Amino acid sequence: MMQAMSRLNAQAILVGCLLAGVRAAEAQPVELYPGNPAAGRRVFVDRDCDRCHAIWGNGGTLGPDFATAGAGRSLLQLAGLFWNHTPGMIETVRSRGYEWPKFTEAELADIISYIYYVKLFDAPGDPEAGERWFREKRCADCHTVGERGGENPLDHYASYVAPIVLAEGMWNHGPEMQAQQTRRGLSLPIFVAREVADIQAYIREASSIRDRRIELLEPPDPNRGRQLFAAKRCTACHGAAGEGTDYGPDVRMATQRLTVSEIAGRLWNHSTLMWQAMRARGISFPYFEGSEMADLIAFLYYLRFYETEGDVRVGARLYVTKGCAACHGRDQASEAPDLADSGAVLSPLGLATAMWEHAPAMFDMAEQEHREWPRFEGDEMRDLSAYLRSLALERDSAGGGPDE
Numbered sequence: 001m002m003q004a005m006s007r008l009n010a011q012a013i014l015v016g017c018l019l020a021g022v023r024a025a026e027a028q029p030v031e032l033y034p035g036n037p038a039a040g041r042r043v044f045v046d047r048d049c050d051r052c053h054a055i056w057g058n059g060g061t062l063g064p065d066f067a068t069a070g071a072g073r074s075l076l077q078l079a080g081l082f083w084n085h086t087p088g089m090i091e092t093v094r095s096r097g098y099e100w101p102k103f104t105e106a107e108l109a110d111i112i113s114y115i116y117y118v119k120l121f122d123a124p125g126d127p128e129a130g131e132r133w134f135r136e137k138r139c140a141d142c143h144t145v146g147e148r149g150g151e152n153p154l155d156h157y158a159s160y161v162a163p164i165v166l167a168e169g170m171w172n173h174g175p176e177m178q179a180q181q182t183r184r185g186l187s188l189p190i191f192v193a194r195e196v197a198d199i200q201a202y203i204r205e206a207s208s209i210r211d212r213r214i215e216l217l218e219p220p221d222p223n224r225g226r227q228l229f230a231a232k233r234c235t236a237c238h239g240a241a242g243e244g245t246d247y248g249p250d251v252r253m254a255t256q257r258l259t260v261s262e263i264a265g266r267l268w269n270h271s272t273l274m275w276q277a278m279r280a281r282g283i284s285f286p287y288f289e290g291s292e293m294a295d296l297i298a299f300l301y302y303l304r305f306y307e308t309e310g311d312v313r314v315g316a317r318l319y320v321t322k323g324c325a326a327c328h329g330r331d332q333a334s335e336a337p338d339l340a341d342s343g344a345v346l347s348p349l350g351l352a353t354a355m356w357e358h359a360p361a362m363f364d365m366a367e368q369e370h371r372e373w374p375r376f377e378g379d380e381m382r383d384l385s386a387y388l389r390s391l392a393l394e395r396d397s398a399g400g401g402p403d404e
């Protein structure tokens with residue numbers, strides 16, 4: 001299914017221009033996204049990451065399973081985790097006589113995007129729990145599953161495993177469903193956690209349809225979702241990149257650590273209030289077709305991934321406390337290059353790529369000089385990157401002369 005993702009293939013042009021907006025003041029509307037998870041999957045296999053890492057249990061077990069590891073982390077936070085495990089990898093790679101795997105910036109973006117992307121998908125829901133939600137949320141008052149000639153049957157949703165088509169159907173019929181519910185005095189159902197995935201699993205198990213073939217869906221595309229976010233008028237109330245406005249809250253954090261079914265639940269819960277507000281302002285209800293809701297969900301999910309605004313002052317402190325200054329100090333007759341002269345530090349991904357490439361030499365020097373290996377937590381890599389970039393830009397605007 002990942003092979004079909006060429007639409008996402010945008011990284012070449014984008015890595016640079018997107019990540020250029022490092023400081024808050026410079027942050028610009030994002031054009032398209034770097035990192036192609038389908039390409040990342042190939043790199044993951046080609047570079048033997050799967051010898052030690054699995055996705056949902058498929059692969060090696062020496063390292064953590066990426067279906068769960070690093071959940072809710074942005075691109076640069078994941079780059080930090082990736083960096084932290086260099087010493088362990090250097091030792092393994094050397095003891096087995098392998099070569100140090102190198103990446104281009106685009107490949108690193110792809111592979112991190114893949115590690116991020118796999119967490120968007122739900123593990124299959126629990127049909128027993130789903131049957132309970134179906135009753136408790138009163139779906140059973142108006143719908144049937146597995147009954148001949150039942151009222152408003154939902155059996156045809158059984159050809160899907162992923163809950164997204166069901167969520168889209170609910171969304172599209174939302175206004176009518178809500179009108180009927182109000183008329184009948186039923187309370188509107190609210191979804192938490194993975195309840196939508198559970199209901200989907202229940203429909204799949206209990207359905208009366210004979211043809212049990214699974215209809216595979218195209219993998220969701222965040223770039224298309226971004227266009228839909230504007231086309232469906234979500235931007236009437238939310239900022240184009242998910243930021244808050246006078247009419248709607250910031251949605252960048254709303255999808256943190258959530259999967260498709262959870263995000264679909266949030267959207268549904270939000271639909272009543274949204275619908276009222278839209279009617280009041282003369283905006284028509286946004287209907288979704290085909291993969292549109294999935295794409296929109298992927299867009300919401302990726303909002304946090306590309307967060308790149310770093311804090312230069314925090315970065316300057318980290319440069320010293322992480323020990324970079326000790327080796328990369330300009331005045332020392334040192335083998336470590338002056339980072340302000342390095343084009344690599346101009347983008348966060350460039351920095352991560354260069355550090356990865358030079359890790360074995362850095363590692364040897366750290367061993368010789370008994371220095372601690374720098375590790376990153378939270379947004380430290382992002383902030384450090386913002387600082388190094390500011391140094392390089394300063395040097396640049398001063399003409400790059402030797403005595404600046």
Ligand code: HEC
Nearest residue numbers: 047048049051052062063064069070081082084085088092
């Ligand atoms: C020889 C085994 C081995 C190989 C090969 C390997 N890793 Fe790892 N990886 C580990 C181990 C062990 C850990 C956890 C311990 C650590 O952080 O050092 C880890 C941790 C990670 C983490 C941090 C996860 C977290 O939540 O902390 C990332 C990201 C990662 N690896 C990415 C990769 C990628 C990408 C590749 C392929 C280029 C790769 N690894 C190849 C063994 C390996």
Ligand code: HEC
Nearest residue numbers: 137138139141142166169170173176177180181184186189
């Ligand atoms: C008060 C009655 C009522 C309740 C309660 C209700 N629905 Fe509906 N639902 C409807 C009606 C009526 C339609 C059809 C609207 C139409 O035909 O446009 C519908 C349509 C749907 C559709 C689209 C059906 C299709 O053929 O594509 C889905 C999916 C759906 N409902 C799921 C649910 C789920 C899941 C629940 C429980 C959380 C639920 N509904 C609760 C009345 C209800």
Ligand code: HEC
Nearest residue numbers: 232233234236237247248249251254266270273274277278
């Ligand atoms: C008319 C204004 C308006 C429009 C249009 C609108 N929203 Fe919202 N949105 C809000 C408001 C107000 C809230 C906070 C209250 C709520 O959750 O219902 C919100 C909240 C959200 C949340 C956060 C929910 C949570 O659980 O934290 C998400 C996600 C969201 N909107 C997505 C969308 C999407 C996607 C669209 C387009 C299909 C959209 N919104 C269109 C006003 C709007």
Ligand code: HEC
Nearest residue numbers: 322323324327335336342344354355358361362365366374
């Ligand atoms: C123990 C000494 C040491 C420490 C500590 C150290 N480095 Fe290095 N670094 C080196 C050496 C040596 C090289 C050159 C390696 C080579 O030539 O392959 C290097 C290379 C690099 C490069 C590649 C430069 C280029 O132009 O391609 C980057 C980027 C880098 N280091 C960043 C950092 C950052 C950021 C830190 C702090 C988190 C850090 N280094 C900490 C020794 C160190």
